[in-house]
Amino acid sequence: MASLKDLRSRIASVKSTRKITSAMKMVAASKLRRSQDAAEAARPYAERMGTMLGRLAAAVGGSQGAPKLLSGTGREDTHLMVVFTADRGLCGGFNASIVKAARAKIRALKADGKTVKIICVGRKGADALKRDNGDAIIARYSGIEGKKGIDFSEASAVADKVLELFDNGEFDVCTIFYNKFVSAISQVVTEQQLVPFAGEAQEDNQEADGKGASAIYEYEPSEEAILADLLPRNVGVQIFGAMLESSASEHGARMSAMDNATRNAGDMIDRLSIQYNRSRQAQITNELIEIISGAEAL
Amino acid sequence: MTDTTVLELVSPSALLKSEPVEMVVVPGTEGNFGVLPKHAPLISTIRPGVIDIYMGGKVSERIFVAGGVAEVNPERCTILAEEAVSIADIKADEAQTRLEAAKAAFEAAKTPHEKANAERDVEIAAALITALTN
Numbered sequence: 377m378a379s380l381k382d383l384r385s386r387i388a389s390v391k392s393t394r395k396i397t398s399a400m401k402m403v404a405a406s407k408l409r410r411s412q413d414a415a416e417a418a419r420p421y422a423e424r425m426g427t428m429l430g431r432l433a434a435a436v437g438g439s440q441g442a443p444k445l446l447s448g449t450g451r452e453d454t455h456l457m458v459v460f461t462a463d464r465g466l467c468g469g470f471n472a473s474i475v476k477a478a479r480a481k482i483r484a485l486k487a488d489g490k491t492v493k494i495i496c497v498g499r500k501g502a503d504a505l506k507r508d509n510g511d512a513i514i515a516r517y518s519g520i521e522g523k524k525g526i527d528f529s530e531a532s533a534v535a536d537k538v539l540e541l542f543d544n545g546e547f548d549v550c551t552i553f554y555n556k557f558v559s560a561i562s563q564v565v566t567e568q569q570l571v572p573f574a575g576e577a578q579e580d581n582q583e584a585d586g587k588g589a590s591a592i593y594e595y596e597p598s599e600e601a602i603l604a605d606l607l608p609r610n611v612g613v614q615i616f617g618a619m620l621e622s623s624a625s626e627h628g629a630r631m632s633a634m635d636n637a638t639r640n641a642g643d644m645i646d647r648l649s650i651q652y653n654r655s656r657q658a659q660i661t662n663e664l665i666e667i668i669s670g671a672e673a674l
Numbered sequence: 675m676t677d678t679t680v681l682e683l684v685s686p687s688a689l690l691k692s693e694p695v696e697m698v699v700v701p702g703t704e705g706n707f708g709v710l711p712k713h714a715p716l717i718s719t720i721r722p723g724v725i726d727i728y729m730g731g732k733v734s735e736r737i738f739v740a741g742g743v744a745e746v747n748p749e750r751c752t753i754l755a756e757e758a759v760s761i762a763d764i765k766a767d768e769a770q771t772r773l774e775a776a777k778a779a780f781e782a783a784k785t786p787h788e789k790a791n792a793e794r795d796v797e798i799a800a801a802l803i804t805a806l807t808n
Contacts, residue, residue: 414687418687421688421754424745425754428752593715593745593747594714594717596717596719597703601719602718609756616686
């Protein structure tokens, strides 16, 4: 049985933990609002880029002149994975779920005899993945989220690296893993193929039906030239989008994790206080019994 | 009332504009083109330059874009710009500093990739200054 002094100090320490977690929750909530706005503002660009590329890809089709970023290298031996995680922990299952998905993919690819290369964005992912796939990590980025949120230049740095690797023929397929922001309490691990470009054909058809946009487009300059210009840019845009989604998800996950922690701490304080009061009462009763029985003995 | 087409100007970080306009003049890679309502479908890349928005028979707004793509169909004109700023918000000395910084970066660039990037920055800054002086 813990002594009264022990209980008192435990209550004090849980109280200070609660203070910290509730402060973190507040911070996460205010950051969440900003990054959620940023993520939602960036969606139209990525979506329109996607539809436009889908249309162009359909126009160029499987012709010989199609850029490699669209048609692929013709092999799929080497896979590059770009894994987006947070720089910091204490955000519930956020990092763990991404890492778990990435690990499962790595295992599946390795079982098929493919080579895997990894680019880690965010410190936590790199730390978790280096344990069993340390030699596969070829680049890591951290501290992407500055004071003013995420800048496009951070995404370009990653995109430039990916494109450089592709130009050097160091991978055939590139996939990105990130948490897509749904709401403050829900984030979905998303796997998206970046290279070769995987168009959302269905979406494109829907739009074509709805707006009669299936008309034949004129291209200026040629389809191939536009594609050659657009595809590398799309890589940057998709990476930027993933960064924003991931950041909004991180803050959302942290907010709900800290909310839970704060509530747990509150419950624990209640339980400890009851225990403290009971043992204090027991001690008083004990003392009384001693005094009374002492008096009776006289 | 005159016919209007919808102009959508989108940058990577936000949807900047989505409004009806009478005409837009877009700086295409192969020359400027004007977009009026019911324009034939067209996809074109954009060079650094100025988009002129016409409303009420005159230029109502001028916006500088640093490149991108434009998609035109009979109902709308969608412009995906890498960077877009209203001409009214640009200061001449800032543009000049930017050009000098870009030139310095071009001189310092080592790899062909860096070189190409810096060259583009120089082009953008130069176009920005031209846009201001006109």
